[in-house]
Amino acid sequence: xxxxxxxxxxxxxxxxxxxxxxxxxxxxxxxxxxxxxxxxxxxxxxxxxxxxxxxxxxxxxxxxxxxxxxxxxxxxxxxxxxxxxxxxxxxxxxxxxxxxxxxxxxxxxxxxxxxxxxxxxxxxxxxxxxxxxxxxxxxxxxxxxxxxxxxxxxxxxxxxxxxxxxxxxxxxxxxxxxxxxxxxxxxxxxxxxxxxxxxxxxxxxxxxxxxxxxxxxxxxxxxxxxxxxxxxxxxxxxxxxxxxxxxxxxxxxxxxxxxxxxxxxxxxxxxxxxxxxxxxxxxxxxxxxxxxxxxxxxxxxxxxxxxxxxxxxxxxxxxxxxxxxxxxxxxxxxxxxxxxxxxxxxxxxxxxxxxxxxxxxxxxxxxxxxxxxxxxxxxxxxxxxxxxxxxxxxxxxxxxxxxxxxxxxxxxxxxxxxxxxxxxxxxxxxxxxxxxxxxxxxxxxxxxxxxxxxxxxxxxxxxxxxxxxxxxxxxxxxxxxxxxxxxxxxxxxxxxxxxxxxxxxxxxxxxxxxxxxxxxxxxxxxxxxxxxxxxxxxxxxxxxxxxxxxxxxxxxxxxxxxxxxxxxxxxx
Amino acid sequence: xxxxxxxxxxxxxxxxxxxxxxxxxxxxxxxxxxxxxxxxxxxxxxxxxxxxxxxxxxxxxxxxxxxxxxxxxxxxxxxxxxxxxxxxxxxxxxxxxxxxxxxxxxxxxxxxxxxxxxxxxxxxxxxxxxxxxxxxxxxxxxxxxxxxxxxxxxxxxxxxxxxxxxxxxxx
Ligand SMILES: Cc1ncc(C[n+]2csc(CCOP(=O)(O)OP(=O)(O)O)c2C)c(N)n1
Numbered sequence: 092x093x094x095x096x097x098x099x100x101x102x103x104x105x106x107x108x109x110x111x112x113x114x115x116x117x118x119x120x121x122x123x124x125x126x127x128x129x130x131x132x133x134x135x136x137x138x139x140x141x142x143x144x145x146x147x148x149x150x151x152x153x154x155x156x157x158x159x160x161x162x163x164x165x166x167x168x169x170x171x172x173x174x175x176x177x178x179x180x181x182x183x184x185x186x187x188x189x190x191x192x193x194x195x196x197x198x199x200x201x202x203x204x205x206x207x208x209x210x211x212x213x214x215x216x217x218x219x220x221x222x223x224x225x226x227x228x229x230x231x232x233x234x235x236x237x238x239x240x241x242x243x244x245x246x247x248x249x250x251x252x253x254x255x256x257x258x259x260x261x262x263x264x265x266x267x268x269x270x271x272x273x274x275x276x277x278x279x280x281x282x283x284x285x286x287x288x289x290x291x292x293x294x295x296x297x298x299x300x301x302x303x304x305x306x307x308x309x310x311x312x313x314x315x316x317x318x319x320x321x322x323x324x325x326x327x328x329x330x331x332x333x334x335x336x337x338x339x340x341x342x343x344x345x346x347x348x349x350x351x352x353x354x355x356x357x358x359x360x361x362x363x364x365x366x367x368x369x370x371x372x373x374x375x376x377x378x379x380x381x382x383x384x385x386x387x388x389x390x391x392x393x394x395x396x397x398x399x400x401x402x403x404x405x406x407x408x409x410x411x412x413x414x415x416x417x418x419x420x421x422x423x424x425x426x427x428x429x430x431x432x433x434x435x436x437x438x439x440x441x442x443x444x445x446x447x448x449x450x451x452x453x454x455x456x457x458x459x460x461x462x463x464x465x466x467x468x469x470x471x472x473x474x475x476x477x478x479x480x481x482x483x484x485x486x487x488x489x490x491x492x493x494x495x496x497x498x499x500x501x502x503x504x505x506x507x508x509x510x511x512x513x514x515x516x517x518x519x520x521x522x523x524x525x526x527x528x529x530x531x532x533x534x535x536x537x538x539x540x541x542x543x544x545x546x547x548x549x550x551x552x553x554x555x556x557x558x559x560x561x562x563x564x565x566x567x568x569x570x571x572x573x574x575x576x577x578x579x580x581x582x583x584x585x586x587x588x589x590x591x592x593x594x595x596x597x598x599x600x601x602x603x604x605x606x607x608x609x610x611x612x613x614x615x616x617x618x619x620x621x622x623x624x625x626x627x628x629x630x631x632x633x634x635x636x637x638x639x640x641x642x643x644x645x646x647x648x649x650x651x652x653x654x655x656x657x658x659x660x661x662x663x
Numbered sequence: 664x665x666x667x668x669x670x671x672x673x674x675x676x677x678x679x680x681x682x683x684x685x686x687x688x689x690x691x692x693x694x695x696x697x698x699x700x701x702x703x704x705x706x707x708x709x710x711x712x713x714x715x716x717x718x719x720x721x722x723x724x725x726x727x728x729x730x731x732x733x734x735x736x737x738x739x740x741x742x743x744x745x746x747x748x749x750x751x752x753x754x755x756x757x758x759x760x761x762x763x764x765x766x767x768x769x770x771x772x773x774x775x776x777x778x779x780x781x782x783x784x785x786x787x788x789x790x791x792x793x794x795x796x797x798x799x800x801x802x803x804x805x806x807x808x809x810x811x812x813x814x815x816x817x818x819x820x821x822x823x824x825x826x827x828x829x830x831x832x833x834x
Contacts, residue, residue, distance in 0.1 A: 222677050227684045231732045234676060251732060285673060285735045409726035412719065 110238045110269040111140040113276075114202070117245035118146060123173050125149060125164065125530055127157035131177025132217060133204025136270035149530070149559070152551035154181050156523035158188025159549070162197050163487060163527030166510045167535075169322065171198040171252045172527060178204040178266075179217030183224065187517060189259045190228040194514025195343060196320060198257035200248045205234065207267040221263050230258030238268050239276030247281050255288025256407040257320055288406060292423035292431055300378065300402050300419050301437035304334055307376035307400075309445040312336045313359065316343035316513075317381015317405060323426035324348065324506035327380070330433050334440070337449055339367040341382045342498055343513040350482070350502035356449060360388040361649050362495040365456035365661045366449055368649070371396055372656040376440075380404045381425040384414040385514065394654025404428045458499050459663050466640040467615050469493060469568050473500035476538060476566065479623050484508065484536040485528050489521030489545030491575040493568035495645045497540045508535075519548030522565065526552060529561045536564070536627065543569040543596060553606040556632045564627060565634045567599055570641040578644045603634035610634040665694065666721050667747060667817050670709040670728060671701065671735040678733045682709065685727055691720070695749070695814025706735065710816040712792075740819050747817035750789045752777075753799065756806035757784040765805060772798045783808055791815075 108116075114137065118126070125147045130138045141148055151157035154176045161172025176185050182203040192199045206215040225232050231251050233244050241264075248260040304310055318327050324347045331338050331354050338348045339359040348355055357364035359371055371377065377399040382388065384403075389395040392414060402419035403411045411420045421428055460470040473496045476484070486501050487510040488494040494511055503509055510528050512520040525539035546567050556563055568574075577591040600610035611626070613619050613635055626633045646660025672678050679698060686693050694712040701708045715721050721739060728737045757765055757779070765784070769776065774788035788798050792815055799810070 223680060226677060226681050227688050232677065236676070283732060286732045407730065409723065409730050413723060416719075 106275045107272050108275050109136065109140065109272045110235070110241055110264065111137040113238065113241040114245060114264065114269070115140050115144050115146070117242045118173065120242075121171075121245070121249045124170075126173045126175060127151055127161045127164075127527070128175030128202075129154050129157055129177065129181055131181050131204060133178035133206060133266045134175060134181075134202075134264075134269070136266060137175065137202070137204070137264070147530075149526070149555060151523060151526075152554050153549070154184035155187055155519065156526075156549050156552040156555070158185045158199070158201065159191070159517075159520050159523035160527035160530075160552075160555075161199055161201075162188060162192050162195075162520075163510050163524030164531045165192075165197045165199060165257075165527070166524075167485060167507055167528045167531035169320075169507070171200045171249055174199060174201040176201070176203050177217070178206055178221070179219045182219055182221045182263075186224060186228065187515075189225055189261070191512055191515040191517045191520065192259040193228050193230065195512065196257045196316065197259070198252035199259040200245070200252050201259060201261045203261060203263045204269075205263045205265040208236075208265045209267070211265065221261065225261045228259070229261050230256075232261040232263065234263040235265065235268050238271050238273050240279070241268075242276070243279035243281065247283060250281060251283070251286065255286075289408070289422045290406070290424045290427050292404070292421045292428045294431075296419055296421045297428070297431045297435060300421065301432065301435040303376055303400055303402060303419060304336070304378070304440055305438035307440045308442055309374045310334075310336055310376040310378065310440050310442060311356075311370045311374040312338045313341065313371065313377060313379045313382050314338055314344045314347045315341040315380065315382025316347075317425040318344055318347035319381075319506055321381065321406075321424050321426035322506075323424075323429050326426055326429035326433060328352070330429050333433060333436065335442070335446070336378070336440075337370060337446065339363075339370060341385070341388055341513075342511065344382060345498060345509045346503035346506045349504045351504060356453065358498050359655075360385075361390070362499065362645050362647065364458060364499070365647060365658060366452040368647075368655045368658060369452060370449060372654070374399045376400050376402070378402045378404075380428065381406075383410045386414075387513075389414065390649045390655040390657070391652055394656060456661050460643075464640065465615075467613065467619065467638060469496045469570075469637070469639040469643055470500055471616060472566070472568070472619060472637050472639065473497055473540075475619055475623055476540075477501045479627055480536055480538070484538050485510065485525075485532060487511070487521055487525040487528050487537060487539050489541040490516045490518045491542040491545060491573065492570070492578060492643070492645050493540050493542045493574070495575075496568070518542075518545040521545060522549045523552045523555075525563050525565075526555055526559075526561060529563055530559075537562070539563055539565045541565065541567055542574060543567055543571065543593060543599075544573040546599070550602060553603065553608060553634075557606045557608055561632055562630045563632050565603075565632065567634065567636050568639050569596075569599070569636050570639050570643070571596065572641060574643075575645070581644070582648075583650070599634060599636040608632045608634055610636060612636045612638065614638050664715060666713050666715055666739060666741040667745065667815065668711045668713060668721075668725065668728070669738050669740055669817060670711070672707050672709055672731075673733040673735065674700075674705045674707045675733050678707075678731075679709070681731055681733065682728065685731070686711075686713075686724075689723070689727065691715070691724055695812070697749075697814040697816045699816070708816075710814070712815050738819075740817060743819045744823050745817050745819050747791050747815050748789055749792055749795055749813050749815045750787065751795045751799065751810065751812040753786045753788070753802060753807060754783055754809040755786065755802050756782060756808060758782045761805055765802065768798070768801050774798060
């Protein structure tokens with residue numbers, strides 16, 4: 092009798108709910124603020140529920156824009172970016188973004204619609220094998236087979252995307268499962284016995300590293316984006332100051348350490364500064380925290396830190412020893428490792444000679460350009476943007492020369508103000524990523540620094556900027572060329588400019604006008620000063636078409652195959 | 664050098680794809696891969712034989728495999744004392760006059776004849792790869808019509824000898 096009563100009671104409680112509703116409930120549980128999504132046949136059941144949802148939904152004008160926006164959101168907020176795409180072409184349109192997020196360790200949870208379970212595998216209309224396609228470019232992927240698994244899968248996906256080394260997770264939902272109505276399923280625990288990211292460092296390795304530092308004569312600390320993912324920039328500063336360690340950044344790590352700090356040497360790598368690269372070349376102890384020794388950083392491995400003992404802190408054990416033999420491996424979250432290191436309070440290295448040497452280089456080999464030139468120099472534009480925003484703007488870039496100038500000349504004083512596509516180098520990333528960045532931090536001044544080439548890979552997203560009235564300042568570095576390609580052709584291919592000059596271009600100001608966004612053409616320094624003063628604090632989007640010197644090259648530069656010490660263009 | 668890696672994996676959709684993908688993406692060469700269920704429900708065992716140039720590559724492979732969310736355990740058992748076996752089915756040309764001769768090869772290898780046709784027979788042989796390959800070489804002159812091999816599957820032995828030299832079982 093009693094049992095029977097309990098049974099009817101449970102039945103009365105059980106609410107009928109659809110797969111789509113289960114999905115949206117699970118997103119609410121994860122405190123999702125915004126979804127970047129694009130509808131289509133296979134996700135119609137989901138969109139019908141989104142119609143009533145409280146979560147903000149942003150409609151990009153191309154799924155690739157949607158996923159890049161989610162990446163920008165993830166980078167600034169530290170939370171997973173959420174994307175929905177329909178089956179087939181919608182899903183394949185997010186492939187570039189997934190790869191980009193995988194390379195740069197950005198947490199994303201991407202839902203793709205799928206054809207109904209009954210027709211999977213029949214080459215049905217808009218069917219794509221999205222599990223197969225995305226396997227190598229996701230941290231994990233799921234296809235929902237049972238409706239009652241949806242809450243658990245979503246919970247797991249958020250956990251996987253944002254823990255350990257972050258990355259993208261795909262959840263493929265067949266249309267019939269999203270549409271099916273079921274009783275509210277019993278809660279399922281996460282079930283991931285094979286996934287236990289190590290967070291705490293091994294004490295012995297921390298001791299070893301502390302001792303190595305105390306003995307070093309020429310130490311250098313290389314800080315990568317792992318610092319940012321771990322929200323450890325405060326600890327990094329504390330540690331560097333405690334030990335008096337000079338710091339260099341990878342491209343993706345910028346902002347992890349204040350650029351104006353006396354211990355900061357600058358950006359390292361292919362277009363890094365002389366001091367940072369020479370420090371990596373000559374050091375006797377290299378402490379890498381949260382960087383992956385990417386080839387754009389190291390140059391020719393034979394010449395990379397040839398006399399150094401290597402210590403490497405990384406949350407991903409597979410990165411340690413992958414490219415460079417490592418004497419002190421520390422598998423840990425960068426923040427955990429740094430707080431242990433700070434606690435050790437080890438003896439500072441005796442390295443005054445080294446520090447003097449580094450200071451000498453800093454004075455002797457700063458970045459340079461012709462400041463007297465009559466034309467508008469891109470470096471000058473970046474300097475102006477830096478000055479007029481007090482180094483506090485969020486800078487989002489596309490890929491190419493302008494990206495490198497931004498990295499060189501914008502001196503970030505804070506973490507999580509820099510969004511760029513590093514590992515994959517995805518043109519078309521900048522404009523949509525700036526949308527996500529602005530949504531993650533609505534009160535920030537967001538500058539989208541883009542080339543005239545990459546901008547034209549995602550101009551359609553201007554519509555979103557207008558629609559949401561996001562006060563993004565779009566700075567087009569217009570050199571009428573695919574500048575970085577033109578530079579390589581000038582240097583390595585005898586100035587044979589094969590398809591790197593753009594002879595026909597729209598008026599970007601008129602294009603902006605078509606979206607009802609204000610635009611300005613800027614031809615020289617005076618106009619740049621004046622217009623930036625006018626627009627930077629406006630609470631509306633604006634497009635600035637900077638007509639920069641078309642033949643400017645990015646220096647210093649390490650040619651491919653060369654060692655990190657073999658930079659060219661280091662001095663006037 | 665040849666390495667044997669064993670994996671316990673969760674039996675989830677796409678898991679084998681994820682693992683083979685990892686090998687091809689990083690340009691690792693798989694010599695054989697065999698998969699099957701284990702004593703635990705929902706857990707499969709995969710045995711990979713890979714050819715690598717140096718220890719760093721094998722370290723990378725095991726780390727990358729370990730990183731996979733459905734991988735429960737990875738072991739490079741190459742340095743251990745192992746029991747490694749594969750099975751091969753060989754269909755050889757065997758006209759009546761050659762059968763005796765073939766039979767005389769089968770016995771010392773403890774292979775067996777599992778099917779006989781008008782002018783061919785199917786031989787089954789199990790053992791370590793070297794043994795299987797030696798046998799295949801021996802029957803080749805008679806004419807092999809078809810050959811199927813399972814690839815190696817392997818276990819570390821129950822007791823490990825203290826010296827680390829490799830041991831192979833005789834049969
Ligand atoms: C999707 C994509 N296609 C091609 C490239 C190769 N590529 C790298 S930089 C570059 C030129 C970019 O030109 P632009 O956007 O005008 O920027 P600039 O270098 O002139 O600052 C190209 C084509 C790329 N990185 N991404």
